[in-house]
Amino acid sequence: MSKNLTSRAEDYSKWYNELVVKADLAENSAVRGCMVIKPYGYAIWEKMQAELDRMFKETGHQNAYFPLFVPKSLFEAEEKNAEGFAKECAVVTHYRLQNDPDNPGKLRVDPEAKLEEELVVRPTSEAIIWSTYKGWIQSYRDLPILINQWANVVRWEMRTRLFLRTAEFLWQEGHTAHATKAEAVAEAKQMNDVYAEFAENFMAIPVIKGVKTESERFAGAIDTYCIEALMQDGKALQAGTSHFLGQNFAKAFDVKFTNNEGKLDYVWATSWGVSTRLVGALIMTHSDDKGLVLPPNLAPFQVVIVPIYKTDEQLEVITEKAKGIIKELKSLGISCKLDARTTHRPGAKFAQHELQGVPLRIAIGQRDIDNGTVELARRDTLTKDVIGMTDLVSKVELLLKTIQDELFSKAIKFRDTHTTEVDDFETFKTVLETKTGFISAHWDGTAETEQKIKELTKATIRCIPMDVKKEAGKCVYTGNPSTNRVLFAKAY
Amino acid sequence: MSKNLTSRAEDYSKWYNELVVKADLAENSAVRGCMVIKPYGYAIWEKMQAELDRMFKETGHQNAYFPLFVPKSLFEAEEKNAEGFAKECAVVTHYRLQNDPDNPGKLRVDPEAKLEEELVVRPTSEAIIWSTYKGWIQSYRDLPILINQWANVVRWEMRTRLFLRTAEFLWQEGHTAHATKAEAVAEAKQMNDVYAEFAENFMAIPVIKGVKTESERFAGAIDTYCIEALMQDGKALQAGTSHFLGQNFAKAFDVKFTNNEGKLDYVWATSWGVSTRLVGALIMTHSDDKGLVLPPNLAPFQVVIVPIYKTDEQLEVITEKAKGIIKELKSLGISCKLDARTTHRPGAKFAQHELQGVPLRIAIGQRDIDNGTVELARRDTLTKDVIGMTDLVSKVELLLKTIQDELFSKAIKFRDTHTTEVDDFETFKTVLETKTGFISAHWDGTAETEQKIKELTKATIRCIPMDVKKEAGKCVYTGNPSTNRVLFAKAY
Numbered sequence: 001m002s003k004n005l006t007s008r009a010e011d012y013s014k015w016y017n018e019l020v021v022k023a024d025l026a027e028n029s030a031v032r033g034c035m036v037i038k039p040y041g042y043a044i045w046e047k048m049q050a051e052l053d054r055m056f057k058e059t060g061h062q063n064a065y066f067p068l069f070v071p072k073s074l075f076e077a078e079e080k081n082a083e084g085f086a087k088e089c090a091v092v093t094h095y096r097l098q099n100d101p102d103n104p105g106k107l108r109v110d111p112e113a114k115l116e117e118e119l120v121v122r123p124t125s126e127a128i129i130w131s132t133y134k135g136w137i138q139s140y141r142d143l144p145i146l147i148n149q150w151a152n153v154v155r156w157e158m159r160t161r162l163f164l165r166t167a168e169f170l171w172q173e174g175h176t177a178h179a180t181k182a183e184a185v186a187e188a189k190q191m192n193d194v195y196a197e198f199a200e201n202f203m204a205i206p207v208i209k210g211v212k213t214e215s216e217r218f219a220g221a222i223d224t225y226c227i228e229a230l231m232q233d234g235k236a237l238q239a240g241t242s243h244f245l246g247q248n249f250a251k252a253f254d255v256k257f258t259n260n261e262g263k264l265d266y267v268w269a270t271s272w273g274v275s276t277r278l279v280g281a282l283i284m285t286h287s288d289d290k291g292l293v294l295p296p297n298l299a300p301f302q303v304v305i306v307p308i309y310k311t312d313e314q315l316e317v318i319t320e321k322a323k324g325i326i327k328e329l330k331s332l333g334i335s336c337k338l339d340a341r342t343t344h345r346p347g348a349k350f351a352q353h354e355l356q357g358v359p360l361r362i363a364i365g366q367r368d369i370d371n372g373t374v375e376l377a378r379r380d381t382l383t384k385d386v387i388g389m390t391d392l393v394s395k396v397e398l399l400l401k402t403i404q405d406e407l408f409s410k411a412i413k414f415r416d417t418h419t420t421e422v423d424d425f426e427t428f429k430t431v432l433e434t435k436t437g438f439i440s441a442h443w444d445g446t447a448e449t450e451q452k453i454k455e456l457t458k459a460t461i462r463c464i465p466m467d468v469k470k471e472a473g474k475c476v477y478t479g480n481p482s483t484n485r486v487l488f489a490k491a492y
Numbered sequence: 493m494s495k496n497l498t499s500r501a502e503d504y505s506k507w508y509n510e511l512v513v514k515a516d517l518a519e520n521s522a523v524r525g526c527m528v529i530k531p532y533g534y535a536i537w538e539k540m541q542a543e544l545d546r547m548f549k550e551t552g553h554q555n556a557y558f559p560l561f562v563p564k565s566l567f568e569a570e571e572k573n574a575e576g577f578a579k580e581c582a583v584v585t586h587y588r589l590q591n592d593p594d595n596p597g598k599l600r601v602d603p604e605a606k607l608e609e610e611l612v613v614r615p616t617s618e619a620i621i622w623s624t625y626k627g628w629i630q631s632y633r634d635l636p637i638l639i640n641q642w643a644n645v646v647r648w649e650m651r652t653r654l655f656l657r658t659a660e661f662l663w664q665e666g667h668t669a670h671a672t673k674a675e676a677v678a679e680a681k682q683m684n685d686v687y688a689e690f691a692e693n694f695m696a697i698p699v700i701k702g703v704k705t706e707s708e709r710f711a712g713a714i715d716t717y718c719i720e721a722l723m724q725d726g727k728a729l730q731a732g733t734s735h736f737l738g739q740n741f742a743k744a745f746d747v748k749f750t751n752n753e754g755k756l757d758y759v760w761a762t763s764w765g766v767s768t769r770l771v772g773a774l775i776m777t778h779s780d781d782k783g784l785v786l787p788p789n790l791a792p793f794q795v796v797i798v799p800i801y802k803t804d805e806q807l808e809v810i811t812e813k814a815k816g817i818i819k820e821l822k823s824l825g826i827s828c829k830l831d832a833r834t835t836h837r838p839g840a841k842f843a844q845h846e847l848q849g850v851p852l853r854i855a856i857g858q859r860d861i862d863n864g865t866v867e868l869a870r871r872d873t874l875t876k877d878v879i880g881m882t883d884l885v886s887k888v889e890l891l892l893k894t895i896q897d898e899l900f901s902k903a904i905k906f907r908d909t910h911t912t913e914v915d916d917f918e919t920f921k922t923v924l925e926t927k928t929g930f931i932s933a934h935w936d937g938t939a940e941t942e943q944k945i946k947e948l949t950k951a952t953i954r955c956i957p958m959d960v961k962k963e964a965g966k967c968v969y970t971g972n973p974s975t976n977r978v979l980f981a982k983a984y
Contacts, residue, residue, distance in 0.1 A: 030566060030623050031559045031611065039554035039639065046555060062531035063538060067523040068613075068644055068660050069582075072589070074522055076599045086589040090561075091601055092613065093585045095648040097564070097578040107568045109583055109610055118601060119523065121560075121584065121613070131522050141835055147531065152560055152644065156587040168560050343633055 005355075007289045012233040016284060020162045023292045023356050025279065033160035033167030037276065040356060041163075043300035044279055045170065049150065051202050051297075052172065052274065055194050061146045061174060066128050068152075069119035074127045078252035081126055084219020088156040090121040090167075121154040126220060126271055129175045130249040137177060137267055139258045144187070145177040163280035164237075164492055171275035174242075177267045179259060181246070184268035185223075188244040191272040192225035195240035203278065204295040204408040205229045205285045206415050207239060208438075208487060210463025215447050218271075222246035228462045228487065230415045231284040234436025236462045236489035239281050242272035280492075286380075286407050292357025293380050295407050296400040303329060303336040303396060304358045306349045308365035315340075318364045321389075325362070328393045334400065354379060359403050360396060380407060421485070428476050428488075432457050438489050442482035444475035453477050459488045497847075499781045504725040508776060512654045515784045515848050517771065525652035525659030529768065532848060533655075535792035536771055537662065541642065543694050543789075544664065544766065547686050553638045553666060558620050560644075561611035566619045570744035573618060576711020580648040582613040582659075613646040618712060618763055621667045622741040629669060629759055631750045636679070637669040655772035656729075656984055663767035666734075669759045671751060673738070676760035677715075680736040683764040684717035687732035695770065696787040696900040697721045697777045698907055699731060700930075700979060702955025707939050710763075714738035720954045720979065722907045723776040726928025728954045728981035731773050734764035772984075778872075778899050784849025785872050787899050788892040795821060795828040795888060796850045798841050800857035807832075810856045813881075817854070820885045826892065846871060851895050852888060872899060913977070920968050920980075924949050930981050934974035936967035945969050951980045 005022060006014045020026055025041030028034075037045065053063070069092060076082045096113035100106040122128065129147075136142060154168045174191060178184040192209055199205045207227035217224040221243035229239045250256070250266035259265050286293040296302045305325065307318040322338045329336045339349050346363070353361055363375040374392055377384035380403050387395055418437025422428045431439055443449060443461065453476075454460050468484045475482050497514060498506045513519055517533030520526075529537065545555070561584060568574045588605035592598040614620065621639075628634060646660045666683060670676040684701055691697045699719035709716045713735035721731045742748070742758035751757050778785040788794045797817065799810040814830045821828045831841050838855070845853055855867040866884055869876035872895050879887055910929025914920045923931055935941060935953065945968075946952050960976045967974050 027627075029559045030563055030620065031561045034559035034561060036559065036624050037557040039556045042556045043554070045557075062535070064531045064534045065529040065537075065662065067521045067526035067528065068646065069523045069526060071522055072599060075589075076597070079597070082589075082599060086599055089587070089589060090584045090611070091586040091589065092582045093601065094583040095581070097567075097574075097581060097583065097612070105568070105571070107564060107574060107578055109585065119582070120589070128522065132528050135519075154560065170557060 005289060005291060008232065015289070016280075017162065019283060019287060019291060025283075025292075026162045028162065031167070033157060035162050035166050035168075037170075040300060041279060044282070044294070044298055045276055047298045047300065048198075048202070048278060049172075052194075052198055053148075053150075055198060056148050056172075056174065059146075059190065059194060061148045061176075063149065064147045065149055065151070066125050066132060068122055070122050070125075070128045072118045072120060074131050074253075075120045077127060077131075078220050078249055080248070081124075081220030085123040085155070089123050090154045090156055092119040092121065122151070123153055123155045124271075124273075125149065125151070125153075125173055125175065126245070126249050126269075127253075130253040130255060130269070133175075133177055133267070134253050134255045137255055137257050140179045140260050143177055143179045143257060143267065144183065146174075146187075147176065148172055148174040161280075163276055163283070165277075169275045169277065171273050173271060173273040176270045177250075177255070178270070179257065179265075179268070181268050184246075184270050185244050188223070188225055188242045188270040188272065191270070192227060192240070192242040195242065195272075195274060196227050198274075199227055199229065199239055200408065202295070202297045203282050203285070204297070204404055204411060205239065205281060206408065206412045208463060208465050209467075210465045210487065212241075212463055213447070213450060213461045213486070215450055216461065218243045220245060220248050222248070225466075226463050228489075229281055229285065230418060230437060230489070231281070231492065232414065233284070234418055234490070236438065236491040237277075237281050237284070238462070238491065239278060240272070240274040243270060245269035245271060285411055287357065290382065291355035293407070294357035294359060296359045296404050299335075299357065299359050301335040301337045301358060302400055303334060303360045303362060304353050305336060305338045305362045305364065306346055306353075307338075307340060308346050308363055310366070314366050314369075317369055318366075321364060321369065322362075325392060329396060332393065332397055334396060360399060362392070362396075378403065422476060423473070425477050428453075428459075429457055432459055432490065436490070438462070438487050440485045440487055441476040442473035442484075443486045444478050444480035444482055446478075449475060449477050449480075453488070458490050460491055462487045462489050462491060497781060497783060500724065507781070508772075509654065511775060511779060511783060517775075517784075518654045520654065523659070525649060527654050527658050527660075529662075532792060533771060536774065536786070536790055537768055539790045539792065540690075540694070540770060541664075544686075544690055545640075545642075547690060548640050548664075548666065551638075551682065551686060553640045553668075555641065556639045557641055557643070558617055558624060560614055562614050562617075562620045564610045564612060566623050566745075567612045569619060569623075570712050570741055572740070573616075573712030577615040577647070581615050582646045582648055584611040584613065614643070615645055615647045616763070616765075617641065617643070617645075617665055617667065618737070618741050618761075619745075622745040622747060622761070625667075625669055625759070626745050626747045629747055629749050632671045632752050635669055635671045635749060635759065636675065638666075638679075639668065640664055640666040653772075655768055655775070657769075661767050661769065663765050665763060665765040668762045669742075669747070670762070671749065671757075671760070673760050676738075676762050677736050680715070680717055680734045680762040680764065683762070684719060684732070684734040687734065687764075687766060688719050690766075691719055691721065691731055692900065694787070694789045695774050695777070696789070696896055696903060697731065697773060698900065698904045700955060700957050701959075702957040702979065704733075704955055705939070705942060705953045705978070707942055708953065710735045712737060712740050714740070717958075718955050720981075721773055721777065722910060722929060722981070723773070723984065724906065725776070726910055726982070728930065728979075728983040729769075729773050729776070730954070730983065731770060732764070732766040735762060737761035737763060777903055779849065782874065783847035785899070786849035786851060788851045788896050791827075791849065791851050793827040793829040793850060794892055795826060795852045795854060796845050797828060797830045797854045797856065798838055798845075799830075799832060800838050800855055802858070806858050806861075809861055810858075813856060813861065814854075817884060821888060824885070824889055826888060852891060854884070854888075870895065914968060915965070917969050920945075920951075921949055924951055924982065928982070930954070930979050932977045932979055933968040934965035934976075935978045936970050936972035936974055938970075941967060941969050941972075945980070950982050952983055954979045954981050954983060
């Protein structure tokens with residue numbers, strides 16, 4: 001199977017598209033731009049959801065659910081947000097189909113069933129949620145509201161790619177309401193930190209925490225915090241965003257509260273989200289020409305056992321042994337699957353598990369039973385070893401930690417060697433064309449310069465890093481004075 | 493708070509609507525017929541999801557995700573299914589809004605952005621899923637496919653009620669594909685059994701497993717299995733359905749496979765689902781005039797501790813004690829929350845927890861600290877007791893089991909006393925008007941009689957119970973011969 005995979009060097013984009021389909025993660029559907037997430041791909045998303053959900057709850061958030069539809073009058077209430085999403089939203093105009101008199105057996109929209117007010121399929125839920133919060137908030141005692149929602153959203157993008165950009169995608173969106181600006185800003189930063197922690201500890205993806213420039217901000221936000229990751233092809237990927245929305249939505253929906261001094265004020269807001277796009281980031285950070293490489297912390301199963309047998313008696317003995325191993329691993333919280341399919345030969349199974357990125361593979365044959373050994377193979381390094389059965393469980397436990405750590409170190413190393421400080425525009429262009437990656441450079445702070453650089457190089461300012469140092473310098477394009485560097489890259 | 497709740501005897505329907513809102517479970521939204529599920533209501537749904545998901549996975553199913561939209565041409569492919577849902581479906585016709593030239597600041601649908609083919613917001617996913625399965629199935633080796641999806645669906649119902657019937661609702665829908673009819677029928681029955689097990693063991697709702705008559709079947713099914721529950725007002729509620737779809741969808745989408753004899757055949761299908769409607773069933777089965785009563789197995793938290801204090805020192809001592817109790821309970825898998833809000837007095841807290849159905853309440857005051865006691869109150873029986881601190885944890889553990897069991901027994905008793913065998917139509921009508929509940933009666937098997945009885949009494953055939961006995965009799969309406977009784981009721 002894997003031999004059919006285009007290599008990354010040959011065509012990175014093609015490699016990605018093929019891998020997503022061949023590894024059974026997702027495929028395009030009959031609906032333009034929408035994907036079908038297949039069970040193996042969905043299992044990765046479920047793992048992500050479980051960890052994120054735990055982290056959200058640990059930081060005091062609760063889940064809720066708001067309507068899929070946003071009436072047009074609510075959608076248009078916050079002007080910038082509406083402007084940002086109007087161009088790519090799916091609109092429900094009718095609530096009934098009827099038999100088409102001109103085409104027997106076919107249906108058509110019933111012209112009598114036109115909605116009085118069009119409904120926008122949510123591209124994001126600030127509008128519907130803040131129109132709801134209006135009824136929930138009177139006093140500072142009703143604050144903060146710390147709510148998250150797991151949902152599907154629709155943005156009618158013209159160019160779509162599996163996981164990275166799809167017309168419908170799954171995500172979570174946190175929407176919080178606060179009595180003070182300081183509290184809302186702290187919340188937005190906290191959730192960006194949570195995303196960074198998740199990316200690094202579970203996805204093994206190093207990220208730069210930063211804040212967006214005005215032109216890259218979420219429509220309707222005062223500040224957008226983000227985590228930016230670097231993919232193997234040297235392009236950046238925005239992996240999560242957390243927005244300080246100020247009082248914009250409170251003003252749009254007239255959400256006021258009595259503060260602890262008895263005065264009326266507008267409520268402060270944040271929103272934050274990550275989506276199934278993260279699956280794309282995971283793939284593009286770790287995988288190789290043989291297929292997926294999954295960090296053990298997010299692999300649907302961490303270990304697979306493949307029996308090598310000639311007779312049914314051998315299979316029986318090996319299966320018995322395998323069940324014992326699975327039980328022991330399970331007691332340590334390690335997930336392990338026995339691949340006992342009789343329809344596939346071991347070689348085909350090896351290839352499939354390699355393609356699907358199972359972190360560790362155990363092969364057990366008759367000789368292993370006789371010798372008290374197993375063959376243990378690592379997916380990330382493609383190395384294997386024969387080890388004693390008695391050492392197996394502790395070895396697996398240790399190796400899973402090692403793999404998780406080494407994938408992260410490798411990704412850090414890649415990012416570090418693909419981050420270049422640049423001080424003149426010629427070098428800027430050369431680095432983008434040759435080495436690619438992040439460019440750390442001075443910028444004069446104007447949207448015009450940002451736009452010009454984008455036009456000339458396709459690179460955008462990914463973020464102003466949170467830990468950026470004050471440093472006098474000159475804008476890499478205009479030569480105008482600057483007080484700190486920002487991070488440029490071409491991006492997904 | 494609870495004193496404002498309308499009593500069930502006064503107006504059951506009003507009682508329900510008020511309770512859902514006052515207990516903070518859900519509320520109506522700005523979108524006609526769509527609800528906002530608030531955190532406390534969503535927490536119950538999450539508990540349901542977790543148990544059901546575990547049961548689905550234990551029976552070999554995997555989760556996946558299919559598009560929200562169904563292109564009209566796919567929607568209309570299975571004729572009966574299309575006919576059944578066409579009258580109540582939301583239709584996306586455009587993919588962009590633009591500034592409305594006639595109304596500055598307002599948006600309108602961009603007439604240039606009309607979709608070539610309308611998209612139906614899924615009312616159910618057979619069509620989009622079977623059009624996908626076509627690409628996945630060639631041979632019997634590709635079967636069975638055992639997939640479930642957690643999703644939102646939209647049915648443009650005209651009369652809606654929170655949880656019970658909403659235009660958008662959350663559900664799970666299983667969609668399986670099989671090589672043989674027998675296997676598909678067994679799957680459909682198995683999943684109906686899973687639903688029954690969940691309803692009885694977790695929701696403490698006794699259910700009748702049965703099969704629907706032709707006129708009550710899912711649009712496109714050969715057989716619809718169901719679980720039917722009885723609410724406190726004597727109306728039945730369909731709590732889950734599992735459909736044997738035969739080869740209807742395989743034929744509509746041309747999904748054929750090579751069987752193990754090398755011959756081409758159409759694939760056999762099932763689908764099965766439960767929804768947020770279950771939350772409505774839960775409320776209407778157990779709750780009382782004081783508010784919600786939740787079975788411990790689905791309560792967002794099972795125990796609440798309310799400190800009774802006058803001084804900060806007392807609060808500190810009580811809090812310390814409470815934390816110890818919470819830790820001990822947690823180690824037994826029991827969820828317990830300390831309600832340490834300083835904004836509410838104990839009486840208000842008691843009322844709120846009563847209204848929200850927390851199964852057990854522990855109150856700890858200074859005298860309890862001195863005496864080594866606590867006050868332990870049961871929500872279901874509204875009884876309380878002072879017990880020794882040393883016995884507390886074991887007592888709580890035992891009581892939670894007792895409450896779960898007693899709620900179930902009580903519901904069984906209610907159903908049994910509200911199930912009447914009836915052999916003549918006068919009694920049939922009298923029972924429906926006075927005692928209400930299930931009526932077990934003979935029926936001649938014709939849709940005409942079924943329809944006539946419905947017109948005259950509003951009662952429908954809820955199901956033909958799976959364990960029905962063969963018994964010669966005469967139809968309660970026509971007097972024509974019948975071989976078994978069926979279950980009638982007015983229903984939600």
